Amino acid sequence: MTRCGYVALLGAANVGKSSLANALVGAKVAIVSAKAQTTRARVTGIAIEGESQIVLLDLPGIFAPRRRLDHAMVDAAWRGVEDADRVLLVVDAVAGLDDAALAAIAGLSQRAGRPADAVINKIDAVKRPALLGLAQKIDAAGRFERVFMVSAQSGDGIADLRGWLASHMPEGPWLFPEDQLMELSERLFAAELTREQIFRQLHQELPYSVAVTTDRWTENADGSARVDQTVHVERDGQKAIVIGAAGARLKAIGTAARTELTTALGRPIHLFLHVKVAPDWGERPDFYRDWGLEFAAAGPRPR
Ligand SMILES: Nc1nc2c(ncn2[C@@H]2O[C@H](COP(=O)(O)OP(=O)(O)OP(=O)(O)O)[C@@H](O)[C@H]2O)c(=O)[nH]1
Numbered sequence: 001m002t003r004c005g006y007v008a009l010l011g012a013a014n015v016g017k018s019s020l021a022n023a024l025v026g027a028k029v030a031i032v033s034a035k036a037q038t039t040r041a042r043v044t045g046i047a048i049e050g051e052s053q054i055v056l057l058d059l060p061g062i063f064a065p066r067r068r069l070d071h072a073m074v075d076a077a078w079r080g081v082e083d084a085d086r087v088l089l090v091v092d093a094v095a096g097l098d099d100a101a102l103a104a105i106a107g108l109s110q111r112a113g114r115p116a117d118a119v120i121n122k123i124d125a126v127k128r129p130a131l132l133g134l135a136q137k138i139d140a141a142g143r144f145e146r147v148f149m150v151s152a153q154s155g156d157g158i159a160d161l162r163g164w165l166a167s168h169m170p171e172g173p174w175l176f177p178e179d180q181l182m183e184l185s186e187r188l189f190a191a192e193l194t195r196e197q198i199f200r201q202l203h204q205e206l207p208y209s210v211a212v213t214t215d216r217w218t219e220n221a222d223g224s225a226r227v228d229q230t231v232h233v234e235r236d237g238q239k240a241i242v243i244g245a246a247g248a249r250l251k252a253i254g255t256a257a258r259t260e261l262t263t264a265l266g267r268p269i270h271l272f273l274h275v276k277v278a279p280d281w282g283e284r285p286d287f288y289r290d291w292g293l294e295f296a297a298a299g300p301r302p303r
């Protein structure tokens with residue numbers, strides 16, 4: 001008898017949802033950075049435990065949206081919850097139940113009927129007594145079957161959580177081949193790895209003004225591939241920062257992204273980055289469509 005089901009990772013921004021998805025899968029499927037709102041759209045990672053396939057929906061965080069993209073991100077998070085068999089509310093052990101965490105719990109309580117557990121992540125960063133108080137508060141919400149304590153970073157508690165999820169997946173055939181780790185295309189995954197470096201290497205508001213697309217993917221006879229991507233920025237000044245003095249920043253971004261992509265795909269990749277000013281990318285439906293985001297999530301708005 002096999003089991004297979006969808007598990008949505010819900011929570012505030014930056015609590016470690018993507019890190020947790022990677023830890024549960026045992027491979028990098030989702031990008032991670034120290035900045036909030038790194039994840040912009042649903043990323044599907046696939047974990048296997050015994051006879052169970054656990055399809056993890058890593059989602060954008062819940063936050064107060066302002067731009068059109070923000071609205072589409074929060075909308076994607078709630079749609080992910082609605083598409084899942086089970087929900088994991090992820091809470092940051094350090095941040096605790098802040099406004100965004102409470103908003104996630106409130107929204108989840110409105111969506112009754114779907115079983116949910118809570119996960120306190122980053123337990124490596126706090127002392128034990130603080131954890132117990134937080135676990136009690138989460139438990140008092142009355143919405144969660146179990147409250148787990150884990151560290152996606154150290155791996156502490158991950159095997160327990162995976163085992164629990166595996167035994168609570170609905171009975172049924174596996175939806176993905178055994179060796180498949182994610183549902184994202186190579187082109188989109190490659191764009192994500194470049195955006196991850198932009199979130200890691202550039203600061204203040206700049207990463208939020210950037211989108212990355214893979215424009216061409218050319219297979220070479222020797223098994224390597226040439227990948228051409230565009231880094232879209234909103235203003236000229238941002239283009240200069242992304243490129244950096246004598247092209248140094250763009251080179252560092254490209255080198256790090258290429259290394260990650262080569263490792264993930266297990267073959268040499270030649271990555272070429274182009275930077276383009278596209279002031280309106282956040283208002284262009286094609287950017288949303290590629291990522292499965294709802295362009296009109298916030299309804300039509302005057303420009
Ligand atoms: N100390 C510690 N840090 C962690 C742990 N898990 C994640 N982090 C860090 O928390 C930050 C955010 O991690 P992400 O996985 O990107 O968080 P997220 O919830 O997916 O964030 P968004 O996509 O922006 O909503 C990164 O700097 C991670 O390295 C953990 O178990 N312990």
Ligand SMILES: [Mg+2]
Nearest residue numbers: 017018038039
């Ligand atoms: Mg994330």
